[in-house]
Amino acid sequence: MAVKAIRGFKDLLPPESELLTNIETTAREVFSSCGLKEIRIPVVEKTALFARGIGEHTDIVEKEMYSFTDRNGDSISLRPEATAGILRAVIEHKLYATSPILKLFTMGPMFRHERPQKGRLRQFHQIDVEILGTDSPLADAEVIWMAWDILNKLELKDIYLEINSLGCPKCRAVHREDLMLYLEGVYKDLCDDCKRRAKTNPLRIFDCKNEKCKELMVRAPLIKHALCPDCADHYGQVLDFLESFNIPFRQNPYLVRGLDYYTRTTFEFIAPGLGAQSTVAAGGRYDGLIKELGGPDIPGIGMAIGAERVLIALDKDKQKLDEGIDxxxxxxxxxxxxxxxxxxxxxxxxxxxxxxxxxxxxxxxxxxxxxxxxxxxxxxxxxxxxxxxxxxxxxxxxxxxxxxxxxxxxxxxxxxxxxx
RNA sequence: GUGGGCGUAGCUCAGUUGGUUAGAGCGUCGGGUUGUGGCCCCGGAGGCCGAGGGUUCGAGUCCCUCCGCUCACCCCA
Missing domain, CATH: 3.40.50.800 (Anticodon-binding domain)
Known part of the structure; x- marks a missing residue:
């Protein structure tokens, strides 16, 4: 028997490979128009980086990472996302000292050991943006605009933006307390997964697709009402900027990201018709993360586009490929x-x-x-x-x-x- | 990790109640034109019918096991 590719690892053949290149080229043009610089980081990092950066209790870290011990006995992992590695590089090389604001992008393969399905592979490609050193709502809006502009230039149809604010640690703590109190009351009726989440990461219960849980969570206290004045103001300004950029959006008070580090602004671009994995781009603010990883206390916001998902959503007829030779x-x-x-x-x-x-x-x-x-x-x-x-x-x-x-x-x- | 669907040529698929050397279209290569593409015509190559076992005189077809792909749950880009 001939050797085949590993499950969830796909060959990209022409003409699809060319489409992926087109997507990346489009992204580069947009990033260049926004003054971003490219950063290239390793595909493998110490496992501890992802555990600290993404969160010990996330599914990604708990059961989806390609982790193994190298010949020195160190635990290392294939990167499941790009942000942790970029921040590590920024801290390691003290890039934050070279400029008060860093605007970076990278693109390349990420790895997660999940069961493959439409729009979900074990090796997949992300196009990633990080803006570090400012908590200005304009930065949030600009990051969102980049995703919007790229998806529009690629002529994706019917995509829409969902947005929410998760607040800062202070208002999050208040909300968390309210929520915990509420969850205690309904705990016995939650699904098993949510019972676990109630202890580890209660915000994720809002994301549960179980009907019973959904029903119970309708009356749960929303983050929206617990936002402190600063966070509420920040969120309002982000929305104002989006309007001035002419980007339509839907507020989704239940929107929660699966990675622990997000604060304040969080968003997703959704392309219907992709099946169950319909998020083509997503991101948010992570104001405490750089400090958490051993760097200075500077804020940041980022976003990632799922290249293969964009590929699926592309109108293939509209794509221009290499026409031929002379x-x-x-x-x-x-x-x-x-x-x-x-x-x-x-x-x-x-x-x-x-x-x-x-x-x-x-x-x-x-x-x-x-x-x-x-x-x-x-x-x-x-x-x-x-x-x-x-x-x-x-x-x-x-x-x-x-x-x-x-x-x-x-x-x-x-x-x-x-x-x- | 748990379910459902599907595995026949490079691709898309036929294959009768189990019955001779397993087919078509597309693609590929060659010929029809001693040195002229597309359209048309003719021909060739290309299959352990996913793998293993069972039932049978006989299995692509029926049964079992395994593997792979795929969609969904879950999770997320």
Whole structure:
């Protein structure tokens, strides 16, 4: 039996691989327009980083990480998300000292050991943004705008934004107390998962899909009503900025993120039609996290786009892919093939896309290949042409052929290929 | 981790109440044109019918086990 790829690890083949590149290119353009810099970080980190950064009691850390001990006996893990690694790098290199505000992005594979399904793989790709050093609501809105702009440029249809504020640790503590009190009253009726959550991470109960739990939580105290004046004001300003950016949104008071570090603003972009995994981009503010990881007490906000999910949601018809090549050189016979092969680097130096057959094939077969590659023109050179120092140029769209002196070849080719 | 659906050619799929050498379309390669693509015609290659076991004179088809894929729960990008 031949070896197959590991479960949940997928090969990205053309043309889908090209679509993924298009998504990344679009993101880079948007990030560049916002003054972000790219950061590249390792795919593997010490397990402790994720445990501290994401939260000990999150599912990601408890049961989804690819963790193993390396040859030194250290516990290391494949990154399940990018934020912890970026913050580690920022702290380790004291980047915060180089500028009061850091605007960073990265993109690449993440790993989580979950059961694969539509829109969920064990290796998947995220496009990630972090803005560090400010708690300005404008930063929140700008991060949201970047996701919005990228998704719009990619022409995703019917996406919508859900937003909520989780408050700061102070108002969260107040709300947590209210909530705990409420949960005590309904505890016996909660599902088993929520009973566990009630002790470890009560906010997540709002996310439970169990009907009974949903019903019980309708009357539960909302974070919204527990926000301190600062957080309420912050949230209001974020919404104002979103309006000024013309980004429509729905407030969702139940929206909670699965990672422990989020504070204040939290949001999700949802694309219907993706199935159960419909969140294509999500993020939020994490004002205490950098300090928690051993850095200075500076605020931050971030966001990640799920590249494969965007890929699924893309309208494939609207995507423009690589159209084809400019020139196919059809050489007949060994001498002609050798002679014309020297043209390859010369044409390519002019920025032309040029291909020739590796094998000595019939002209028919070579023109077939030219057609398949969607070549604009074919250059036909056999022994006769070689003797007379001419080349036949065949226009592959019109089937028109002209004979041209070899000295005029480049000018004519440039003229024909640059037109459209 | 728990369920449901599905496994036949590179791809999409037919395959009768179990019955000869397992088929089609697309793709691929070649020919029809001694050196001319697309359309058309002809031909070739390509299958341990997911794997193993069982029932039977006989299994792609029926039964069991396992594996894989997929969707959903859960969780999240």
């Amino acid at each position: 020139i196919f050189i059809a050489a007949l016979g060994k001498d002609a093939r050798f002679e014309t092969s020297s043209w390859l680097p010369i044409f390519r130096k002019e920025g032309l896309k040029v291909v020739m057959s590796y094998e000595d094939k019939s002209l028919k077969a070579q023109l077939k290949q030219a057609d398949k590659l969607n070549a604009k023109i074919a250059l036909i050179v056999g022994e006769d042409e070689l003797d007379e120092d001419i080349v036949i140029i065949r226009n592959m769209k019109t089937s028109e052929q002209i004979e041209i002196d070899i000295d005029d070849l480049m000018d004519k080719v440039l003229e024909l290929c640059k037109k459209d």
